[in-house]
Amino acid sequence: MDFLRIIIAILLPPLGVFMQVGLSGAFFLNILLTLLGYLPGIIHAVWIIAKR
Helix, strand or coil, X not given: CHHHHHHHHHHCHHHHHHXXXXXXXXXXXXXXXHHHCHHHHHHHHHHHHHHC
């Protein structure tokens, strides 16, 4: 399941984080990072998924 979440996080970083933590601070931070740059959003999403 984590492999699927990482693939989704690469395609749509906020969705991958949402699937992992729900509506939390990490989700909103990921939206902000994705808007500021796609690569920071991906890095944050993969980090959140790998950490939990």
